[in-house]
Amino acid sequence: MSPAAGAADLPPSAGASTLLVLVFCGAEVFSMAGFALVPSLLPRLSQDWSLSATAAGWLGGIFFLGYILAVPLLVSLTDRVDARRIYLASAALNGLALAGFALLGNSFVAALGWWWLAGLALAGTYMPGLKALTDRLPAARQSRGTAFYTATFGVGAGLSYLWIELTQRHLSWPLLFALAAAAAAVAVLLVSLGVAPVASRPSPHDRATHWRLVLGDRRVLAFCGAYFGHNWELFGFRAWLVACLVWNHDRLADPWTAMPGVVAALATFLAVPASVLGNEGAHRWGRSRWLRTVMPLSCALALVVAGASDRPGHVLVPLLLLYAATMNLDSAALTAGLISETASDRRGTALALYSAIGFAGACIGPLVFGIALDACGRADPAGWAAGFVSLAVGVGFGRWAIGRHTQARAASGR
Template sequence: MSSRHLILLLSGLEVLAILPIASFPALLTDFIAAWDLTKTEAGWIAGVYYLGYMLLVTPAVTLTDRFDARTVFVLGCAVTGISTLAFAVFADGFWSGFLLRAIGGAGQAAVYMPGLRALTDRLKGGEQSRAVTFYTASYSIAISLSFTVTGLLAERYGWRISFAVVGIACLVSAVAAWVALKPQPPQHANGRPLFALKPVLRNRDAMGYIIGYAAHGFELTAMRAWLTAFLVFVLARDAAVAASLPSPTVLAAIITLIGLPASLLGNELALKIGRRRALVLIMGISGLMGLVLGFTAGLPVWAVLVYSAVYYVFIGGDSGALTAGMLAAAEPAHRGSTMAVHSAFGFGISVLGPLCVGLALDQVEHAAGGQSIVTWGIGLAVMGLGALLGPVALLWTARKAAASPGV
């Protein structure tokens, strides 16, 4: 199989396997009403997906140092698919939704990074950087399709059928990966510990990208979880305009799809002006825009949609460059461990994004006596504050690494 076909295959399988990720956020306002959830409870169900991911990602990714990443990827797709089908059949409130989404997130721990490892293990040299960026950018396609497929199917057939369809897509991805990818065990799989944390923590260059990725994840998952609900609020303020537009779910899908070219362009900018410089610029602008997003609800609807789309360009513009930077900085003997820390820390912090925004919204709404532009402004500003930690970490670790070149 040519490298181009391999990249397209793994990216396509990634899209199918990740389809359930935004299913709950896409219908968040419906679940709040149907299950009588507080915004904090809704934030927990949206965020626990990433908690499940965090708890399993270290063993899942480090196993790719010992076993073929193809096998790990297939198992992850299967667990995600089965748990999503179970959600479609059994979920009926906070605790059942919480548990089944957590299991789905645990399955995803064996999908995204093991899939990336399965791709890079089958490529050589210069093919890897742009392949990594294309693969990570395909994540945006998966998110957009997750919003779109979930929303459209739910409108026509109900949310249970919608969840069942995306669960089946995961199982299709598992079968296709097992059939299409040739086995390829990792080189030098024996003779060393399966997981080595200390070498990763000592690698200050890699840790800068890892902390930056965590800040990116906090902002991204918060935006993904609350974008549809925010658009529901914005459109409710102008019913005439809302009637001429697609549903908030479809609008959210269109906005998130913009993340695909953003990630590719962000990586190309990093190749031209330097990875850290590009990331500090992109993440700095993104964080500042996040501080303002909620307050734009007072603007005309078209202005809110444009602002949200531009903001999502900057949110998505750093993902590929952060992951490519981590892989480039990783020691070859500890690549699996570095990828595991990258994912565990990044997605572990991602749990807090939807939850912190939900908590902020609940507290401000309680104090103000209901939803308003100010409550959404303060609640969503939490995203921007989290994102701004990324460029700070990149600059700090770069300075530390320069001061101790021998470490």
């Protein structure tokens, strides 16, 4: 019997719940095999296609534009149909987009289209996967299940950076995209075979009412604003990390920066313990208090890295890794907080809004970094410093937004 069998009627046992989390986390890792392709290959693609930093920023950000255009429809739909169905269709679309990039993405314009489609596919796998998981877990296990699932995003991204770094010198970039497309097919198989469908549960509210209730909830809006700032910082950092290390190594050759993809993978892997521990910290010290503490810490470290961006690798890389860990202390705490404070019958709509606003930040972060880099000089330390300052601006906005959550909770009497 599959781990989800009977989930619609009876809460699964602890063992079945653990197996269910493992299936979804494993599928997430495979579906994200291609996640770091463009960030890792950005120096090569920029050179091949003679891209400015702003154009490269668009290529990095277009993925998330596809995400935010699709996520309001796909994730809100999970309040009316089994999220597993949406996940499977979107994981298949992800494989198609990666295969299309491999075969037809031979110019900047074509690459924009295929990478946009891959981002659209992520809209139907990441949060719908979380919704499919939490719909099948008892309430007592949802927060930690959410923490492990969202932390696995970092595992998938880190492995993506790692395998690309280890193979890109030996394989053509179209073949790398083809391999990632094959991994997406594995994700489809895992969920189709390991998670049984459940009957759709009709909601007492229509779609328009769901959106009206969610948009009128100031607590939900506060989490959305904080997630916007978090993703601005996180994905701006990830989009430009490899390029920054390549630039630094060209200036000051150092063993620490000789394999930038490995550093990027380590930075991304650090998201996993940081995210899980961050959620535990939120449980222990209170979610609002925790978030109001760790987000300014991340902002301060962004400014430290900005000042050290031209330092040798043995100085810069440890700072980057510390910063990478710190910026993820809020991730799972934010998502678990939204889920715990939203009624189950409109949770999909809340996640749709949360994702759309949050990943708008993921789209803006790489672009603003690129604009700052062009404005202050791509070959100049001031340009890279300006880019990291832009990340501090993003998380600073997130800290302001989560401050509104405390006010909203006080107003609601919760």
